[in-house]
Amino acid sequence: MSSYLELKNITKKYQSQKDTKIVLKNIELKIKENEFLTILGPSGCGKSTLLKIIAGFIQPDSGQIFKKEQEIKNPDIDRLMLFQEFEQLFPWQTVLDNVIFAIKALLKHKKIKLNKKHINAQALSYLKAVKLEAYKNYYPHQLSGGMKQRVALARTLAAEAEIMLMDEPFGSLDSQTRQELQQLLLEIWQNNKMTVIFVTHDIREAIFLSDKIVLMQNEPGEIIDIVKNKLKFPRQRTSLEFNQFLAELKNQLYAEPYKF
Protein backbone atom coordinates (compact mmCIF):
# COMPACT_ATOMS: atom_id res chain seq x y z
CA MET A 1 0.00 0.00 0.00
CA SER A 2 1.34 3.46 -0.83
CA SER A 3 1.97 5.92 1.99
CA TYR A 4 0.08 9.08 2.75
CA LEU A 5 3.27 11.13 2.95
CA GLU A 6 6.58 9.96 1.58
CA LEU A 7 9.99 11.60 1.83
CA LYS A 8 12.40 10.26 -0.77
CA ASN A 9 16.12 10.73 -0.39
CA ILE A 10 16.01 14.27 1.06
CA THR A 11 19.38 15.97 1.32
CA LYS A 12 20.03 19.53 2.49
CA LYS A 13 23.35 21.36 2.62
CA TYR A 14 24.27 24.77 3.92
CA GLN A 15 27.23 26.68 2.59
CA SER A 16 29.34 28.67 5.05
CA GLN A 17 32.37 30.82 4.27
CA LYS A 18 34.67 27.89 5.10
CA ASP A 19 32.88 24.77 3.92
CA THR A 20 29.69 23.01 2.97
CA LYS A 21 27.77 21.37 5.76
CA ILE A 22 25.46 18.44 5.07
CA VAL A 23 22.55 19.07 7.41
CA LEU A 24 20.27 16.27 6.19
CA LYS A 25 21.51 13.18 4.38
CA ASN A 26 19.37 10.72 2.43
CA ILE A 27 16.23 11.05 4.53
CA GLU A 28 13.73 8.33 3.62
CA LEU A 29 10.45 8.32 5.51
CA LYS A 30 6.93 7.00 5.05
CA ILE A 31 4.11 8.45 7.11
CA LYS A 32 0.62 6.99 7.37
CA GLU A 33 -2.54 9.06 7.39
CA ASN A 34 -3.54 10.10 10.95
CA GLU A 35 -0.26 8.84 12.34
CA PHE A 36 1.50 10.66 15.20
CA LEU A 37 5.15 10.62 14.24
CA THR A 38 7.91 12.17 16.32
CA ILE A 39 11.33 13.16 15.08
CA LEU A 40 13.76 12.78 17.96
CA GLY A 41 17.41 13.69 17.99
CA PRO A 42 20.14 15.89 19.46
CA SER A 43 20.34 19.63 18.95
CA GLY A 44 21.50 20.55 15.47
CA CYS A 45 20.71 17.20 13.78
CA GLY A 46 18.36 18.93 11.34
CA LYS A 47 14.92 18.28 12.88
CA SER A 48 13.59 21.80 12.29
CA THR A 49 15.12 21.92 8.83
CA LEU A 50 13.32 18.69 7.94
CA LEU A 51 10.00 20.05 9.25
CA LYS A 52 10.43 23.27 7.25
CA ILE A 53 11.15 21.23 4.13
CA ILE A 54 7.91 19.26 4.68
CA ALA A 55 6.09 22.58 5.23
CA GLY A 56 7.51 23.83 1.93
CA PHE A 57 9.25 26.80 3.58
CA ILE A 58 12.67 25.68 2.35
CA GLN A 59 13.64 23.48 -0.56
CA PRO A 60 15.95 20.45 -0.28
CA ASP A 61 19.05 20.22 -2.46
CA SER A 62 17.86 16.85 -3.66
CA GLY A 63 15.00 14.47 -3.00
CA GLN A 64 11.25 14.75 -3.19
CA ILE A 65 8.16 14.75 -0.98
CA PHE A 66 4.94 13.10 -2.06
CA LYS A 67 1.48 13.38 -0.53
CA LYS A 68 -0.89 10.74 -1.82
CA GLU A 69 1.61 10.16 -4.64
CA GLN A 70 1.52 13.83 -5.73
CA GLU A 71 4.76 15.74 -5.36
CA ILE A 72 4.52 18.70 -2.97
CA LYS A 73 7.01 21.55 -3.02
CA ASN A 74 5.34 24.69 -1.70
CA PRO A 75 3.56 25.72 1.49
CA ASP A 76 -0.16 25.00 1.49
CA ILE A 77 -3.10 25.15 3.89
CA ASP A 78 -3.03 21.34 4.30
CA ARG A 79 0.25 21.60 6.28
CA LEU A 80 0.45 24.07 9.13
CA MET A 81 3.36 24.64 11.42
CA LEU A 82 3.33 25.34 15.13
CA PHE A 83 6.48 26.77 16.68
CA GLN A 84 8.11 26.83 20.09
CA GLU A 85 7.98 30.63 20.30
CA PHE A 86 4.99 32.03 22.17
CA GLU A 87 4.70 35.06 19.91
CA GLN A 88 2.99 33.38 16.97
CA LEU A 89 -0.45 34.94 17.53
CA PHE A 90 -1.63 38.28 16.14
CA PRO A 91 -1.08 40.57 19.14
CA TRP A 92 -3.67 43.12 17.98
CA GLN A 93 -6.45 40.51 17.90
CA THR A 94 -8.32 38.87 20.75
CA VAL A 95 -8.05 35.12 21.34
CA LEU A 96 -11.39 34.63 19.56
CA ASP A 97 -10.40 36.79 16.59
CA ASN A 98 -7.11 34.90 16.22
CA VAL A 99 -9.13 31.69 15.75
CA ILE A 100 -11.73 33.43 13.54
CA PHE A 101 -8.88 34.53 11.27
CA ALA A 102 -8.01 30.88 10.56
CA ILE A 103 -11.65 29.95 9.92
CA LYS A 104 -12.08 32.84 7.47
CA ALA A 105 -8.86 31.86 5.65
CA LEU A 106 -10.15 28.30 5.29
CA LEU A 107 -13.59 29.44 4.09
CA LYS A 108 -11.95 31.73 1.54
CA HIS A 109 -9.75 28.87 0.36
CA LYS A 110 -12.78 26.58 0.02
CA LYS A 111 -14.87 29.42 -1.51
CA ILE A 112 -17.57 28.93 1.13
CA LYS A 113 -19.65 31.73 2.65
CA LEU A 114 -20.76 31.47 6.27
CA ASN A 115 -22.44 34.08 8.44
CA LYS A 116 -20.74 35.74 11.39
CA LYS A 117 -22.80 33.83 13.96
CA HIS A 118 -21.70 30.46 12.58
CA ILE A 119 -18.06 31.52 12.33
CA ASN A 120 -18.15 32.72 15.95
CA ALA A 121 -19.73 29.45 17.10
CA GLN A 122 -17.09 27.43 15.27
CA ALA A 123 -14.27 29.51 16.75
CA LEU A 124 -15.72 29.03 20.22
CA SER A 125 -15.87 25.25 19.74
CA TYR A 126 -12.13 25.21 18.97
CA LEU A 127 -11.44 27.34 22.05
CA LYS A 128 -13.51 24.87 24.03
CA ALA A 129 -11.31 22.03 22.72
CA VAL A 130 -8.26 23.75 24.20
CA LYS A 131 -10.17 24.76 27.35
CA LEU A 132 -9.91 28.50 26.76
CA GLU A 133 -13.50 29.63 26.11
CA ALA A 134 -13.41 31.84 29.18
CA TYR A 135 -10.49 33.79 27.71
CA LYS A 136 -12.04 34.54 24.32
CA ASN A 137 -11.87 38.33 24.79
CA TYR A 138 -8.32 38.42 26.11
CA TYR A 139 -5.40 39.67 24.04
CA PRO A 140 -2.25 37.51 23.66
CA HIS A 141 -0.20 39.73 26.01
CA GLN A 142 -2.71 38.95 28.79
CA LEU A 143 -2.05 35.18 28.52
CA SER A 144 0.60 32.85 29.92
CA GLY A 145 2.98 30.99 27.58
CA GLY A 146 0.97 27.77 27.91
CA MET A 147 -2.29 29.60 27.13
CA LYS A 148 -0.74 31.19 24.04
CA GLN A 149 0.33 27.74 22.82
CA ARG A 150 -3.21 26.48 23.38
CA VAL A 151 -4.61 29.36 21.27
CA ALA A 152 -2.05 28.56 18.56
CA LEU A 153 -3.22 24.93 18.71
CA ALA A 154 -6.88 26.03 18.42
CA ARG A 155 -6.02 28.24 15.45
CA THR A 156 -4.30 25.34 13.67
CA LEU A 157 -7.31 23.11 14.39
CA ALA A 158 -9.63 25.81 13.06
CA ALA A 159 -7.69 25.87 9.81
CA GLU A 160 -8.43 22.13 9.58
CA ALA A 161 -4.84 21.34 8.74
CA GLU A 162 -4.54 17.75 7.57
CA ILE A 163 -0.93 17.70 8.66
CA MET A 164 0.18 19.47 11.80
CA LEU A 165 3.90 20.19 11.89
CA MET A 166 4.97 20.90 15.45
CA ASP A 167 8.45 22.21 16.16
CA GLU A 168 9.05 21.68 19.89
CA PRO A 169 5.79 23.54 20.65
CA PHE A 170 6.01 22.86 24.39
CA GLY A 171 9.79 23.33 24.69
CA SER A 172 9.59 26.65 26.54
CA LEU A 173 6.96 25.60 29.06
CA ASP A 174 7.41 24.50 32.67
CA SER A 175 7.16 20.75 33.12
CA GLN A 176 3.65 20.69 34.60
CA THR A 177 2.13 22.86 31.83
CA ARG A 178 4.09 20.83 29.31
CA GLN A 179 2.57 17.57 30.56
CA GLU A 180 -0.92 19.10 30.57
CA LEU A 181 -0.54 20.24 26.96
CA GLN A 182 0.87 16.85 25.90
CA GLN A 183 -2.29 15.26 27.32
CA LEU A 184 -4.49 17.86 25.61
CA LEU A 185 -2.72 17.37 22.27
CA LEU A 186 -3.26 13.61 22.53
CA GLU A 187 -6.99 14.11 23.16
CA ILE A 188 -7.25 16.53 20.22
CA TRP A 189 -5.34 14.16 17.96
CA GLN A 190 -7.53 11.22 19.01
CA ASN A 191 -10.75 13.23 18.44
CA ASN A 192 -9.78 14.89 15.15
CA LYS A 193 -8.51 13.22 12.04
CA MET A 194 -5.06 14.60 11.41
CA THR A 195 -1.49 13.55 10.89
CA VAL A 196 1.02 14.99 13.34
CA ILE A 197 4.76 15.33 12.76
CA PHE A 198 6.25 16.46 16.05
CA VAL A 199 9.84 17.49 16.65
CA THR A 200 11.45 17.16 20.06
CA HIS A 201 14.69 16.26 21.78
CA ASP A 202 12.78 15.08 24.85
CA ILE A 203 12.59 11.27 24.76
CA ARG A 204 9.81 11.09 27.37
CA GLU A 205 7.68 13.48 25.32
CA ALA A 206 8.23 11.31 22.22
CA ILE A 207 7.22 8.14 24.10
CA PHE A 208 4.16 9.75 25.70
CA LEU A 209 2.80 11.08 22.41
CA SER A 210 3.77 9.12 19.36
CA ASP A 211 2.90 6.05 17.31
CA LYS A 212 6.27 6.04 15.65
CA ILE A 213 9.60 7.61 16.62
CA VAL A 214 12.25 8.58 14.10
CA LEU A 215 15.69 8.62 15.71
CA MET A 216 18.22 11.00 14.18
CA GLN A 217 21.91 11.55 14.68
CA ASN A 218 24.09 14.57 14.15
CA GLU A 219 26.66 15.55 11.52
CA PRO A 220 25.33 14.67 9.10
CA GLY A 221 21.68 14.59 10.15
CA GLU A 222 20.66 11.06 9.33
CA ILE A 223 17.93 8.67 10.39
CA ILE A 224 19.44 5.92 12.53
CA ASP A 225 16.22 4.04 13.22
CA ILE A 226 12.45 4.23 13.02
CA VAL A 227 10.84 2.67 16.08
CA LYS A 228 7.20 1.74 16.58
CA ASN A 229 5.79 2.71 19.97
CA LYS A 230 3.99 -0.36 21.28
CA LEU A 231 2.85 1.22 24.58
CA LYS A 232 -0.93 1.30 24.89
CA PHE A 233 -2.95 4.37 25.89
CA PRO A 234 -3.23 5.74 28.52
CA ARG A 235 0.55 5.79 28.86
CA GLN A 236 1.92 6.03 32.39
CA ARG A 237 5.21 7.93 32.61
CA THR A 238 6.20 6.01 35.74
CA SER A 239 5.38 2.52 34.42
CA LEU A 240 8.04 -0.15 33.95
CA GLU A 241 7.32 -0.45 30.19
CA PHE A 242 7.61 3.33 29.72
CA ASN A 243 10.99 3.42 31.44
CA GLN A 244 12.27 0.31 29.67
CA PHE A 245 11.43 1.91 26.34
CA LEU A 246 13.12 5.13 27.52
CA ALA A 247 16.31 3.21 28.30
CA GLU A 248 16.22 1.45 24.90
CA LEU A 249 15.89 4.77 23.04
CA LYS A 250 18.63 6.40 25.14
CA ASN A 251 20.95 3.51 24.34
CA GLN A 252 20.29 3.97 20.65
CA LEU A 253 20.72 7.75 20.73
CA TYR A 254 23.75 7.98 22.97
CA ALA A 255 26.99 6.05 22.76
CA GLU A 256 27.19 5.61 26.54
CA PRO A 257 25.02 2.68 27.69
CA TYR A 258 22.14 3.97 29.81
CA LYS A 259 20.65 2.07 32.73
CA PHE A 260 17.55 3.12 34.60
Ligand SMILES: Nc1ncnc2c1ncn2[C@@H]1O[C@H](COP(=O)(O)OP(=O)(O)OP(=O)(O)O)[C@@H](O)[C@H]1O
Ligand atom coordinates in the same frame (compact mmCIF):
# COMPACT_ATOMS: atom_id res chain seq x y z
N1 LIG B 1 19.68 29.09 7.30
C1 LIG B 1 20.74 28.37 7.71
N2 LIG B 1 21.98 28.64 7.24
C2 LIG B 1 23.05 27.90 7.61
N3 LIG B 1 22.99 26.87 8.47
C3 LIG B 1 21.77 26.57 8.98
C4 LIG B 1 20.59 27.30 8.63
N4 LIG B 1 19.54 26.74 9.29
C5 LIG B 1 20.03 25.73 10.03
N5 LIG B 1 21.37 25.62 9.84
C6 LIG B 1 22.25 24.62 10.46
O1 LIG B 1 21.69 23.37 10.21
C7 LIG B 1 21.88 22.51 11.33
C8 LIG B 1 20.53 21.92 11.72
O2 LIG B 1 19.70 22.95 12.25
P1 LIG B 1 18.22 22.63 12.77
O3 LIG B 1 17.67 23.88 13.37
O4 LIG B 1 17.45 21.99 11.69
O5 LIG B 1 18.52 21.55 13.89
P2 LIG B 1 17.59 20.99 15.07
O6 LIG B 1 17.84 19.53 15.13
O7 LIG B 1 16.18 21.43 14.87
O8 LIG B 1 18.22 21.71 16.34
P3 LIG B 1 17.54 22.15 17.75
O9 LIG B 1 17.04 20.90 18.41
O10 LIG B 1 18.66 22.78 18.49
O11 LIG B 1 16.44 23.12 17.42
C9 LIG B 1 22.55 23.33 12.41
O12 LIG B 1 23.92 23.04 12.41
C10 LIG B 1 22.31 24.75 11.98
O13 LIG B 1 23.37 25.59 12.37
